Amino acid sequence: xxxxxxxxxxxxxxxxxxxxxxxxxxxxxxxxxxxxxxxxxxxxxxxxxxxxxxxxxxxxxxxxxxxxxxxxxxxxxxxxxxxxxxxxxxxxxxxxxxxxxxxxxxxxxxxxxxxxxxxxxxxxxxxxxxxxxxxxxxxxxxxxxxxxxxxxxxxxxxxxxxxxxxxxxxxxxxxxxxxxxxxxxxxxxxxxxxxxxxxxxxxxxxxxxxxxxxxxxxxxxxxxxxxxxxxxxx
Amino acid sequence: xxxxxxxxxxxxxxxxxxxxxxxxxxxxxxxxxxxxxxxxxxxxxxxxxxxxxxxxxxxxxxxxxxxxxxxxxxxxxxxxxxxxxxxxxxxxxxxxxxxxxxxxxxxxxxxxxxxxxxxxxxxxxxxxxxxxxxxxxxxxxxxxxxxxxxxxxxxxxxxxxxxxxxxxxxxxxxxxxxxxxxxxxxxxxxxxxxxxxxxxxxxxxxxxxxxxxxxxxxxxxxxxxxxxxxxxxxxxxxxx
Numbered sequence: 001x002x003x004x005x006x007x008x009x010x011x012x013x014x015x016x017x018x019x020x021x022x023x024x025x026x027x028x029x030x031x032x033x034x035x036x037x038x039x040x041x042x043x044x045x046x047x048x049x050x051x052x053x054x055x056x057x058x059x060x061x062x063x064x065x066x067x068x069x070x071x072x073x074x075x076x077x078x079x080x081x082x083x084x085x086x087x088x089x090x091x092x093x094x095x096x097x098x099x100x101x102x103x104x105x106x107x108x109x110x111x112x113x114x115x116x117x118x119x120x121x122x123x124x125x126x127x128x129x130x131x132x133x134x135x136x137x138x139x140x141x142x143x144x145x146x147x148x149x150x151x152x153x154x155x156x157x158x159x160x161x162x163x164x165x166x167x168x169x170x171x172x173x174x175x176x177x178x179x180x181x182x183x184x185x186x187x188x189x190x191x192x193x194x195x196x197x198x199x200x201x202x203x204x205x206x207x208x209x210x211x212x213x214x215x216x217x218x219x220x221x222x223x224x225x226x227x228x229x230x231x232x233x234x
Numbered sequence: 235x236x237x238x239x240x241x242x243x244x245x246x247x248x249x250x251x252x253x254x255x256x257x258x259x260x261x262x263x264x265x266x267x268x269x270x271x272x273x274x275x276x277x278x279x280x281x282x283x284x285x286x287x288x289x290x291x292x293x294x295x296x297x298x299x300x301x302x303x304x305x306x307x308x309x310x311x312x313x314x315x316x317x318x319x320x321x322x323x324x325x326x327x328x329x330x331x332x333x334x335x336x337x338x339x340x341x342x343x344x345x346x347x348x349x350x351x352x353x354x355x356x357x358x359x360x361x362x363x364x365x366x367x368x369x370x371x372x373x374x375x376x377x378x379x380x381x382x383x384x385x386x387x388x389x390x391x392x393x394x395x396x397x398x399x400x401x402x403x404x405x406x407x408x409x410x411x412x413x414x415x416x417x418x419x420x421x422x423x424x425x426x427x428x429x430x431x432x433x434x435x436x437x438x439x440x441x442x443x444x445x446x447x448x449x450x451x452x453x454x455x456x457x458x459x460x461x462x463x464x465x466x467x468x469x470x471x472x473x474x
Contacts, residue, residue, distance in 0.1 A: 060448030062409035065423055065440055072436035173308035177416055188314060197318035201311055209306040 014183030028108025033115025058113035103175035118160030260425030271346035279354035304352035401458035
């Protein structure tokens with residue numbers, strides 16, 4: 001079939017790295033998004049301020065610049081801390097800041113900001129009558145959140161989460177620039193060594209296309225399920 | 235200027251005239267690259283969006299395929315394919331095209347323009363298909379032919395609805411353009427990477443460039459908000 005010149009297994013394990021990266025970043029982004037949205041809606045001025053600062057700053061900076069800052073800056077930071085610990089307490093502490101962690105942290109932070117907006121809108125879309133009803137039943141705040149707000153909010157948040165996930169998937173390619181051996185990196189090295197760019201990049205592009213297309217179908221299916229019982233205006 | 239700022243400027247070794255000039259050149263490159271690719275993308279997106287709304291599958295199908303491929307894969311891969319791939323086209327090195335595409339700027343411009351054109355096409359298509367039916371009926375009742383209807387009714391009304399989504403695409407493009415630095419273009423990010431490796435000063439190099447990008451982003455956001463206000467001025471409540 002398609003001769004990958006012996007790079008096949010490497011490309012495959014690179015693809016696994018890409019998928020792992022995407023899922024871990026998504027988990028972090030969803031967590032940050034929930035925290036961010038809760039702070040924005042909390043009514044606490046300080047929490048609101050921090051969340052607004054966070055989403056505003058993230059929207060102004062390119063993802064690659066953030067990634068480079070975290071990767072290179074993180075290492076310098078770790079070095080400074082380990083120097084300090086060694087000089088003052090003689091504690092030997094050091095770790096290599098690796099591209100995978102930097103990638104997850106950066107993408108989690110970036111998409112956390114977008115998820116914050118998604119969740120905020122979704123929380124606001126839940127009817128206030130629902131919350132009043134929960135109060136009337138004597139639900140605590142936490143109970144209202146878990147049983148009433150959260151499940152109903154998810155339905156409204158789903159399209160936004162889907163869009164963010166599609167962008168996130170494609171952003172994983174950037175982590176190859178800071179040296180993570182994902183499938184883009186493997187393809188780049190193979191393409192340079194064999195002088196066959198199309199041969200290696202086109203299959204990688206096809207894998208990305210399959211991932212985005214598959215996600216699209218899955219999100220459509222989820223959306224249909226989540227909206228069961230909702231009468232839609234035509 | 236306050237004394238502590240002048241003192242800091244005197245003492246630091248990183249932000250000298252040399253490095254600031256490097257950032258300036260990077261800024262010029264970034265703006266050129268983004269502006270040109272957006273203009274080219276928009277110019278092609280309008281006719282493509284019209285074709286995309288055609289009922290004939292042989293016309294709308296190819297456009298759909300193009301936008302699907304370019305929206306479904308990362309821009310970085312598209313850039314790599316074009317940047318490394320062009321040199322591999324048999325015989326290209328003997329034509330005048332080679333003189334142009336040897337410079338990394340032009341393959342990057344081509345990749346960015348193709349990418350933004352795909353997204354813009356879908357944005358405009360969405361705006362065209364959501365044109366209120368009554369507007370088109372009214373135009374028909376006035377005896378306007380297809381071309382006149384498009385030009386006078388559909389496209390201006392679609393433009394108003396597309397502006398919001400398009401402003402997001404512009405900012406997305408500005409941010410995506412940072413990857414130009416991986417094909418040796420010294421754009422803003424490229425300048426920051428050079429300065430980082432010269433001084434081993436990641437915070438100074440990248441935070442400074444992040445601030446520059448933020449300034450650009452928020453200027454664009456402001457400009458688009460003004461444009462939107464202007465385009466939707468007929469919808470503003472009376473007396474506001």
